[in-house]
Amino acid sequence: MAPIPNPQLFLAAHPVGYPVPDRDFKYDTSESIDLETVPLNGGFLTKTLYLSVDPYMRNRMKEGGWALGSLFEGFGIGEVLRSETDKFKKGDILYGTLQFKAYQVWPADTTFRILPKTQDIPYSVYIGVAGMPGQTAYYGLKGIADPKAGESIFVSTAAGPVGQLVCQLAKAWGLRVLGSVGSDDKVEFLLNELKIDAAFNYKTASTAEELKKFGGIDIYWDNVGGPTLDAALDAMNTFGRIVVCGHISVYNQTPEERYGVKNTYAMIYKEVKMQGLYVMTYADKYADEFYATVPKMIAEGKIKYLEDVTEGLEHAPDALLKVLKGENHGKEVVKVA
Ligand SMILES: NC(=O)c1ccc[n+]([C@@H]2O[C@H](COP(=O)([O-])OP(=O)(O)OC[C@H]3O[C@@H](n4cnc5c(N)ncnc54)[C@H](OP(=O)(O)O)[C@@H]3O)[C@@H](O)[C@H]2O)c1
Missing domain, CATH: 3.90.180.10 (Medium-chain alcohol dehydrogenases, catalytic domain)
Structure with missing residues (x-):
């Protein structure tokens, strides 16, 4: 040849x-x-x-x-x-x-x-959802978010591969789920395909207002940082958890341009915990469980992508x-x- x-x-x-x-x-x-x-x-x-x-x-x-x-x-x-x-x-x-x-x-x-x-x-x-982004979702929920049935979670960048799995696992585990995304067709996808409880387009709606409508949140899955994180900090319930997974709103900005988060004071009396996530840290603990669980759920149609x-x-x-x-x-x- x-x-x-x-x-x-x-x-x-x-x-x-x-x-x-x-x-x-x-x-x-x-x-x-x-x-x-x-x-x-x-x-x-x-x-x-x-x-x-x-x-x-x-x-x-x-x-x-x-x-x-x-x-x-x-x-x-x-x-x-x-x-x-x-x-x-x-x-x-x-x-x-x-x-x-x-x-x-x-x-x-x-x-x-x-x-x-x-x-x-x-x-x-x-x-995608059965690879590194899916592992990020699974590991962060299990290792940091500590979700319990009946609690509520807000997920930013909810239609991406990380967000898709966070939303669907949270639903499967009995949580109320609110997602934010940057277009109306992504909102439709979250509501009609992933069947989460509520979703909004952060470019045309106020995140603070949408969080107020939804009620307090026990978990915020942060994929974006910036003002969305500030709005979520205000909406956290007592003993809430924030998984700092990504800050995509600032990845293309210089350090001088970046939005400085203002509302960390909201963590104090509500005793909110905020923790960074690095997917690789959790692989030894959860990778076998992830591969035994998530691909099967996808094959059975229980997880959409x-x-x-x-x-x-x-x-x-x-x-x-x-x-x-x-x-x-x-x-x-x-x-x-
Ligand atoms: N910590 C870890 O170990 C780890 C591992 C994997 C991924 N991550 C992070 O998880 C997040 C999601 O990753 P993914 O793979 O699922 O990405 P993704 O959703 O495929 O990609 C990016 C999405 O981010 C949103 N976005 C882009 N610019 C934005 C801005 N300025 N403000 C708000 N949203 C913006 C867009 O969605 P909208 O149209 O909805 O705005 C875009 O479609 C990223 O922040 C990524 O860095 C972290």
Whole structure:
């Protein structure tokens, strides 16, 4: 077989403000690979099927994060084309950290999860609600939020992959759920598909008013930071818990531009607990439980999901920009092959 192109995506510049595809990324097709003869040196060769673009990538792109000229990497799904290790065999579908390139040779000691070959769940979902974003939701609810049936929870960015699972697990566990999102069709999705109790568009409604209408909240799942966090702080019930999962409203701002949270005084007499979440910290404790629970719930239709698929590695920069601007509808997935 003749060598074929092995396209890849590099970081070309550290963005200031929102990334600019033509300036900050370099899509390069100059490398080629012969899939039949490329040496494996005891390792294995994968073809990239799907790549995940996630909000955290914006932080990696800034000065002090990924070095200029480095390959993008993130969670993805790959298929094993050839292998010289017993750990993985030809045809295995793997989930783990992939570089943003079409084909890759890996050393034998690389860690990946082999996905089940059932057709119950499309493989792409394993980078969404059944992957890292879903784990974030599951781990944060179990490890920090301490939800109890009858309590109420407010979830910002509720239609993204993290928010989708937080909302649905909270509903399944007997909580009242309020979600905020940035468009009316996302509101419809939350109410009609995820069947949560209430939802609003934070761009056209007042978050403080919506929280008042809903009643006090026991848990706030914070995906955005900024004024939404201030409004939630005011609405917390006594002994409320705030899971600080993300601050996407400030990811594209300089430290000087960032909104400073004002209402932390509201925590004092209500004895509110606010805790940051880093998904990886909880993997040892909850990963087995997550994989035993969530994919099964998805296969049984008990957990719904929405995906937004962008075709082609060359369009990964646009896909990331969509996420950072709120133009994605559900988990943003790049289909590479
Ligand atoms: N702590 C951890 O370990 C961990 C792990 C994974 C993810 N996260 C965080 O969890 C959050 C959700 O992640 P995801 O993967 O589910 O993302 P996502 O929903 O796919 O992506 C981004 C969404 O954020 C919203 N958004 C964008 N700019 C915004 C702004 N200026 N103000 C308010 N909302 C804005 C948009 O939704 P709307 O249209 O609704 O505004 C957009 O669709 C992110 O903050 C992410 O960084 C944290």
